[in-house]
Amino acid sequence: MIRRASRSLALVLAGVVLFGAGGCTGSAREHWKVVPRGSVSDGNLVMDVVSDPRTFNPALASETTSTQILGYLFRGLTRISPRDGSVKPDLAKGWRVSRGGRRVVVRLLPGLVWSDGAPLDGRDVIFSFEKVYYNPSIATSVRSELLVDGKPVSVTLRDPLTVVFETKKPFAPLLESLGVEILPRHILEPVVNAGTFNQSWSVREDPAHIVGDGPFVLSRYVPGQFVILRSNPHYRAPLGIVPSPGCSLPCLAQIELRIVPNDTSSLIRFLTGKTDLFGVTPQQMAVLKPKRKQGAFRLMVRGPSLSESFVTFNENPRAPIAPWKLRWFRNRRFREAVAWSIDRTALINIVLNGMGEPIPGPVPSAVRAFFNDRLPPYRHDPDRARLLLKKAGFSYRGSWLYDGDGHRVTIILLTNTESPERVQMAQILQANLKEVGIKIRIVPLQFNMLATMVTSSFRWEMLLFGLTGVLDPHGDTSVWKSSGFLHLWNPREPHPDQPWEAEIDQLFDQGATTMDPVRRKKIYDRWQEIAHRELPLIDLVTPDQITAVRKTLGGIHPTPLGGVVPHISQVFQQGVLSPA
Amino acid sequence: MIRSIGARFVHLIFVLTGILFLSFLLISLAPGNFLSQMAMNPQVSPEIIRQLKVLYGLDQPFYLQFFHWVGALFHGELGYSFSYHLPVMTLLLSRIPLTVLLTLTAVAISWGMALPLAVYGASRPKGVLDRFLTGFSYLSISVPSFFLALLGVLLAGRTGWFPIGGAHRPGLAGQGGIDRLGDLLHHLALPALTLALGSFGVLYRLMRSSVIEVREQPFFLAAKGRGIAPRFLRFRYLFRNALNPLVTLFGMELGGLLSGAAFVEMVYAWPGMGRLMLHAVLTEDLYLVMGGILAGSVMLLLGNLLADAALFFLDPRVRERNS
Numbered sequence: 014m015i016r017r018a019s020r021s022l023a024l025v026l027a028g029v030v031l032f033g034a035g036g037c038t039g040s041a042r043e044h045w046k047v048v049p050r051g052s053v054s055d056g057n058l059v060m061d062v063v064s065d066p067r068t069f070n071p072a073l074a075s076e077t078t079s080t081q082i083l084g085y086l087f088r089g090l091t092r093i094s095p096r097d098g099s100v101k102p103d104l105a106k107g108w109r110v111s112r113g114g115r116r117v118v119v120r121l122l123p124g125l126v127w128s129d130g131a132p133l134d135g136r137d138v139i140f141s142f143e144k145v146y147y148n149p150s151i152a153t154s155v156r157s158e159l160l161v162d163g164k165p166v167s168v169t170l171r172d173p174l175t176v177v178f179e180t181k182k183p184f185a186p187l188l189e190s191l192g193v194e195i196l197p198r199h200i201l202e203p204v205v206n207a208g209t210f211n212q213s214w215s216v217r218e219d220p221a222h223i224v225g226d227g228p229f230v231l232s233r234y235v236p237g238q239f240v241i242l243r244s245n246p247h248y249r250a251p252l253g254i255v256p257s258p259g260c261s262l263p264c265l266a267q268i269e270l271r272i273v274p275n276d277t278s279s280l281i282r283f284l285t286g287k288t289d290l291f292g293v294t295p296q297q298m299a300v301l302k303p304k305r306k307q308g309a310f311r312l313m314v315r316g317p318s319l320s321e322s323f324v325t326f327n328e329n330p331r332a333p334i335a336p337w338k339l340r341w342f343r344n345r346r347f348r349e350a351v352a353w354s355i356d357r358t359a360l361i362n363i364v365l366n367g368m369g370e371p372i373p374g375p376v377p378s379a380v381r382a383f384f385n386d387r388l389p390p391y392r393h394d395p396d397r398a399r400l401l402l403k404k405a406g407f408s409y410r411g412s413w414l415y416d417g418d419g420h421r422v423t424i425i426l427l428t429n430t431e432s433p434e435r436v437q438m439a440q441i442l443q444a445n446l447k448e449v450g451i452k453i454r455i456v457p458l459q460f461n462m463l464a465t466m467v468t469s470s471f472r473w474e475m476l477l478f479g480l481t482g483v484l485d486p487h488g489d490t491s492v493w494k495s496s497g498f499l500h501l502w503n504p505r506e507p508h509p510d511q512p513w514e515a516e517i518d519q520l521f522d523q524g525a526t527t528m529d530p531v532r533r534k535k536i537y538d539r540w541q542e543i544a545h546r547e548l549p550l551i552d553l554v555t556p557d558q559i560t561a562v563r564k565t566l567g568g569i570h571p572t573p574l575g576g577v578v579p580h581i582s583q584v585f586q587q588g589v590l591s592p593a
Numbered sequence: 594m595i596r597s598i599g600a601r602f603v604h605l606i607f608v609l610t611g612i613l614f615l616s617f618l619l620i621s622l623a624p625g626n627f628l629s630q631m632a633m634n635p636q637v638s639p640e641i642i643r644q645l646k647v648l649y650g651l652d653q654p655f656y657l658q659f660f661h662w663v664g665a666l667f668h669g670e671l672g673y674s675f676s677y678h679l680p681v682m683t684l685l686l687s688r689i690p691l692t693v694l695l696t697l698t699a700v701a702i703s704w705g706m707a708l709p710l711a712v713y714g715a716s717r718p719k720g721v722l723d724r725f726l727t728g729f730s731y732l733s734i735s736v737p738s739f740f741l742a743l744l745g746v747l748l749a750g751r752t753g754w755f756p757i758g759g760a761h762r763p764g765l766a767g768q769g770g771i772d773r774l775g776d777l778l779h780h781l782a783l784p785a786l787t788l789a790l791g792s793f794g795v796l797y798r799l800m801r802s803s804v805i806e807v808r809e810q811p812f813f814l815a816a817k818g819r820g821i822a823p824r825f826l827r828f829r830y831l832f833r834n835a836l837n838p839l840v841t842l843f844g845m846e847l848g849g850l851l852s853g854a855a856f857v858e859m860v861y862a863w864p865g866m867g868r869l870m871l872h873a874v875l876t877e878d879l880y881l882v883m884g885g886i887l888a889g890s891v892m893l894l895l896g897n898l899l900a901d902a903a904l905f906f907l908d909p910r911v912r913e914r915n916s
Contacts, residue, residue, distance in 0.1 A: 061758075064872060067676045075631060076676070152648050152678075154631055157638040211648070215679045217687075236687050237864020238759040273758045273862040277743060281750035282757050431875075461625025461877060464633050481634050491635045498632075498639045 055266045056586025059288045061273040065236060069223050070214035071194035072145050072153040085242055085268065085581055086225035087194035090119050090138065092251065095575020098382045098484045100188040103251045104133070104195060104226065114183025114528035119191065121174045126247045127197050128230045134173040140198035142168045144205050152211050158190050183526045185533060186487045197224045228263035228582040242268040250582055257568050257585050264568065264585035289566055290577070293559040295366035301561055315558040315571040317370050317379050319482025322438065323550040324351070324475060328502040332471035337420050346405035348548040353401065354449045355442060356393035360554045364437045368559065372552040374541040376486065379573045383486055383534060385541040398449045414450030423452040427466065428477040430457040438553065439477050467501060476501065484574065486537045487525050493540070494521050502549045513547050564588070598902060605894045612890045613883070614659065620879060621655035627675045627877045649675055662880060671887065672880025681884035684869065689851065689888070691760055692858070692865030696850045698781060699788030707793050711800030712832060718805065726797055733794030741790060742860035745783045755783045758862035784861040788854055799842065803835040837908055844900025848893030
């Protein structure tokens, strides 16, 4: 949200400024060449981040900058492969799943040590789960990911290097959940016992006191200015992560994260050679594309992102909206007509500058392990939409649509103001739906107000929104199960309202307890087919992920799920940037 | 005078209490709270949200939260930031010095430039310099400060003369004080100039019209007619009397010391209060917002009090009225 807010500020005059930045092309200072380095083992990586970290405590972190930085300092037992989303060992050497998926025995890598030299073993794992993540007096949102049916997983120590996780029922995403950060017992146990964990490892903490197990350690943090990380001499890489030629892991000596809250300032900093990596929005491509040669950087388009946008209608019978509108929204043909009315190509071309793709169903194509590629896309077909609306009992008077009781079809569409892209999309939807006779009134609201209306007062009709993308469909249980608190169109149903909702409930229950990946894929394929047919959420488009990378960087490979850095420890500086 | 300032001080405490209560009420009436964003994350369960609400005290009625917070104020505490997990006082004290440095530098530059130039311009109205400065002040008033800041960033990017972002280079640890001071001034130059240019126009126009007005006053013409030395005339009669309307403005500038640079701080990535408060407001970090409002209100009220005191000393008519 913070990022969006700062982007809104920049977007006000982005056109003028980007034009100005584009005008920098001729400047001699912006022609660069890459000079090879003598050694690749002592390089620095410089990046901008949009805001200050809020905490250096992994259990308390919930926003992007903190989690990004802590991702360099801490590790879990497992990690997710950024290439295909599969679960790989991190602190673990391996694991054995038994008792039909109800028991997972994890074996740790031998000889692991914390950044202060203390040994890291199974006792740290037990401490992290039992004393921190499952401790109700600790303000951690991570706990949600570690509960199975609302209950903690049993964690026991078999020997210092072996930890046993047991659940009452098989739980397929358990291995993925074991990626939560393991914390140092020898440092934090006294803090937990003193009841001060919620204040521990704040941003005012002495960096020397923050003990991690990741490839880097915190060296210095100056509020509002920068965070410096240096390599962890005790780092032991996970299995399968091999050093880049000429260096031991981590290859970089230092990572410098400069705190720059404004996208335009960050863009100019990248163009003037001050940073090595820059996350590009589709709108910024117009500036960056022509400057690739002079700027000694590469533009890596990594394909569609995890983020999704959708529209949904309020189908909640308890909602305080007009009963005839509720009848429209609960009519499948009406929703299908809306799906056929939307011009997704226009959304991509106008809002995403041509850099994106339509999403046919609830799983974006970036999540290859679960994406159902047999779902046909809904194209822009107003004639078909009009036909469907007539079949659904609607009629036309002039160019406007009326229902069987004579009510003109007018709908209020809500979206959040923090996302200029969504507001722009809403305007295109308004024009698209006007073509089929539906009048849309757009009401952009501040995020918290929108969230309250959607989840508490239910006083809304149509919503253009997006939710945090997930790698495993189980993460969307609260959206798709009829009892879910984010089952937006009809939340917390006491019983499934529709037969297809009952089927989706069953599929999610099966998906959570099925350990065989092939069977799981089939289960979630079926869910996507139902979602695509019934359209409680009408999926729209997803932007491409684009990163600009300085040519001096090595160990860079575009991946669908993990950016251009498959593993931070493998990144190295193979050259230096010099004015041409 | 002392009685008058004492009365104003009591009045100030009532006004401050009113500001704080109303602010707390309005924030509480706004839909949602710090946890609303978390509640829209499919992976965070409602049970966790409920637990966090209790931990943060957000389950209590607003008046109880307010009285607890006011109670903490009497112990010198401003509450606890939910997002930073730190006392608000610690956070504010880490940011206030840099914001005050930026705004005071900008005030020094703008007042240092605008006042002498306005006196000079008013002494030769419609002259070349006056025409140029009047045009320039129109531009200064009409261009928003954040746009000026974006142009400043572009200038820094094109020329490489100024750094973009922060108040220090990271590699300065262990270097001498002079180097550190030089680096700070290098980082400070563009943001301070941007802010100064933004307020130059108002100051120039106000001072210029004030000087022209005083120059036509009978007491000034009489003094001039008596053949008082021009230098003495300029400072004792002209400058001092023309300053009256600017004293009130100076009080307001003091009030804006903490909050007047937010946009410029955002664009230049200057690590001050503005950014901290913007994040706090956007995330509804209740006590951090309240801490910021308290600091800003105290500065504004003190600024006004100081302006009134200055007017008392500068203007005999005010003294007369108060006596």
